Amino acid sequence: MLNSGVNGSWNLGSADRSEGALLNRIVMPPHAARRVRDRMVRLIDAQETRHGKPEP
DSSP: OEEEEEESOSOOTTOSOOOEEEEEEEOOOHHHHHHHHHHHHHHHHHHHHHHOOOOO
């Protein structure tokens, strides 16, 4: 299952909880989830190769 949404509080400061809203849920079989994960890893690796790792 892949959930996506929006973070309602960008500036958390000292708050220990973030507020968000679930917008979409995609349900898929395990083999499809693995393919999505593998693709995301390749895309992130390519992005970091081109632009460097993002700062935390």
